[in-house]
Each structure stands twice: as structure tokens, then as C-alpha cells.
Amino acid sequence: MAYSAKIGPSILSSDLSCLGSECVRMMECGADYLHLDVMDGHFVPNITFGHPMVECLRKSVGQDPFFDMHMMVSRPEQWVKPMAAAGANQYTFHLEATTNPGNLIKEIRESGMKVGLAIKPGTTVEELAPWANQIDMALVMTVEPGFGGQKFMEDMMPKVSWLRSQFPSLDIEVDGGVGPDSIHKCAEAGANMIVSGSAVIGSDDPRSVIALLRTVVAEAIQKRSLDR
Numbered sequence: 001m002a003y004s005a006k007i008g009p010s011i012l013s014s015d016l017s018c019l020g021s022e023c024v025r026m027m028e029c030g031a032d033y034l035h036l037d038v039m040d041g042h043f044v045p046n047i048t049f050g051h052p053m054v055e056c057l058r059k060s061v062g063q064d065p066f067f068d069m070h071m072m073v074s075r076p077e078q079w080v081k082p083m084a085a086a087g088a089n090q091y092t093f094h095l096e097a098t099t100n101p102g103n104l105i106k107e108i109r110e111s112g113m114k115v116g117l118a119i120k121p122g123t124t125v126e127e128l129a130p131w132a133n134q135i136d137m138a139l140v141m142t143v144e145p146g147f148g149g150q151k152f153m154e155d156m157m158p159k160v161s162w163l164r165s166q167f168p169s170l171d172i173e174v175d176g177g178v179g180p181d182s183i184h185k186c187a188e189a190g191a192n193m194i195v196s197g198s199a200v201i202g203s204d205d206p207r208s209v210i211a212l213l214r215t216v217v218a219e220a221i222q223k224r225s226l227d228r
Ligand SMILES: O=C(CO)[C@@H](O)[C@H](O)COP(=O)(O)O
Pocket: 010, 012, 013, 035, 037, 070, 143, 144, 145, 146, 147, 148, 149, 150, 175, 176, 177, 178, 195, 196, 197, 198, 199
């Protein structure tokens, strides 16, 4: 079992005027990576930031933090090279946003980044499956992409369970409404990369929330390995 429990705060929920210090604060509170939500106002009805912001963040926080770019954009091909140059580590694009996932996967790899492939709630996991052996991480959205602070969609968990059963070593990420109330469902289903925005950033004690999320997921991974 190659995968481990990792917690990635979504900094979309933080005070955006202090993004650099918020990233540093999350890493100091025990985050394993940072989940950066890029929205273009077209693929989703909201706008956040692009590669110039990522470049500034990289300069501000140093080389260490792993930047998982959640690209909620209509033309993901367009931003591969700029994001790689800006210091992104993983480029997670939406299956719904491209007609040629195979070529995009190749371009992301050639740019030196890891590859993530995301699906919206209305997309079946069978549509993602043909690409699963070529990617580093599958992202199962547990809200409609576009905004933080939405309600967790428990009915996405069968997608996670199915992926875990078919691809035992794959990194599987969940994103949207994940926090102490929903983490058990995600962990039981087999998710190991956990994005949490409002539950972590909005907490008075983000360190404890991150530690709790990681413990629940790590215990589920251990249980799965003993059951095999
Ligand atoms: O991609 C998205 C939303 O589209 C997420 O990354 C959210 O920003 C996570 O925030 P919470 O749902 O955990 O508040």
C-alpha cells in the first residue's frame, strides 16, 4: 500500500489579502500540502487567481510546500507551462474541461509536474477509470466546484470506494465540505488526500483539526492493510 494520509488546506477560505502568511500558517499547523483553487469564471461561476499569484506565493513561502493546483478552468491546456514556471507541483485538471485528457497528461508530465484528474459530482467514475493508470491522483469532488463552505455530498462516496477497490495504490483526493463531521465517511471509502477549507481555516484551532483529519484517515488506511 503506497499511499499515506495527507491533509491539504484549501486556502480559498482564508483572508485573501494575507495569502502568503496564511499558507505559512497552515504549514506550521501541520498541513502536508496546500490546495490552491484556480477558477476562471467560465468553467465555474467564480474567479480566484492565476499563475502570477502562484509565482508570488512560491517566492513568499519557499520551495518546500507542495502546491496542488485545482484547475477549475475551461482550457486547462493553456496554463500548464505558466503554472509549472510559477512553481506548481501538481496540476489537477477537470475531465469535463478537455477533449484530449491523454495529451494533457503528457504535457503536464513533460512540464515536470505531477498529474491530478478531477471529476465533478455529475461525472461517473467509469469515465475517469481509463486514465487512472496514467495519473498520480484522482480527485472526487464532494460539492459542485466553484465555492468553499458548501455541504458535503455523501453520495459521492461510492465513487471513492470503487476507485480504491480498482486502483489500490492510487492517491485519491476528496474536496468540498470535508471536515470533522464528514471525514469518517471519506476515510472509510478509501480517500487518502483530504482537502479541507472552511473547517480548517475557519477553526480557532486549525492544528487540532488537521491532526484529527489525519488520524482518522491514517487509522482507516491501517485497518485496510490489516484486512487484506
Ligand atoms: O474546489 C473547491 C470548491 O470548488 C474547494 O477546494 C473548496 O474551496 C473547499 O472548501 P470547503 O468546502 O472545505 O469549505
